[in-house]
Amino acid sequence: MPTDARTPWLTRIRSGLGNGWPNHCAACRASTRGPAARVCRDCLERFAPVVPRCGRCALQLPQGVAVCGACLRAPPPWSGAVAACDYRYPWDGLLSALKFRDALDLAAPLAQRLAQALQACPTPPVDVLLPVPLAAARLRERGYNQAALLAAQLARRRAVRVEPGWLLRLADTPRQTALPRDRRVANMRGAFAVEPLALPVLRDRHVALVDDVMTTGATAGEITRVLLAGGAASVQVWVVARTPP
Known part of the structure; x- marks a missing residue:
């Protein structure tokens, strides 16, 4: 045969x-x-129940409220955000295992949960998924980028292309976990750039930035600023988990 x-x-x-x-x-x-x-x-x-979330920052909201007060006062630079769950048990432990303990088999179920959240909360179509990049030294140390793994899994489920090389991380910033928002924003300034060869194909594209966790939005905000300056038509932020206030 x-x-x-x-x-x-x-x-x-x-x-x-x-x-x-x-x-x-x-x-x-x-x-x-x-x-x-x-x-x-x-x-x-x-x-991981589907709960109402702010359409701009993905924080939980009461039923019937579309945008939180903070985003009404000072809208973030991206056009919309979706999170699958809050960054608490058990998702904090699972994401930590994926990120720091080589639990690569968790990328698929975590991406599936994000895909389900996107299905429950329809968003405007996007042309490409861009994972948040790691600095070169951290990528060598870890051996993989958890955001790229999630984006690759999500791309198959959403039938959208993923381009892990379009974004560059220029600076290996300190870990952000314990820092207040103003320090996080300061750390992120100048930390990212668009790959020059990708600039012609980025222009007028609607993109979704994919990451594991969003806390203050400092990283997403800086990357969004860079993408819009590079010619992107719009940027959405899609994360597995959102840190509650």
Whole structure:
């Protein structure tokens, strides 16, 4: 039998075997089946319900409120933001495992949760996904960019191209976790640029910036400023988790 004829059958067999393989939910450790069930349905329903969020900064809001007061007073530079969940248990631990402990198998279920949030909260179409880049030294140390992994998974689910090389990180800024917003903003100034070769194809494109977590929006704000200055038509921010106030 020609190889081309065997391939679909082999693919289906391998997929079936993989989907039946025993697994454990990364959050509650309950028994699951297959790589797609890395976070179980019970945990998704319990810890990641679809809730109303500000259309500009993705913070939780009361039902019926579209934009928070802070964004009405001082709108962020991006056109809209979507977050799949709050940065709290169990998502903070899962994202930390993906980011710092090589839990690469978590990229798919986390991206799937973001895809579901985007489906529940329709956004204007985008032409390309751009992951937030890591500095070269940090990328060498870690070996991968968690934002790029999430963007690649999301691109397959949304049928949108991803371009990890269009954004450059020029400075390896200090870790932002414990810094107030004004310090974060100051740290980010001049930290990013558009790859010069990408400028012609960026012009008039609608882009979505993909990251794991948004806290104050300092990183997203600086990258948005750079993208708009480079000719992008609009920028949305899509993150797995939003740090609550």
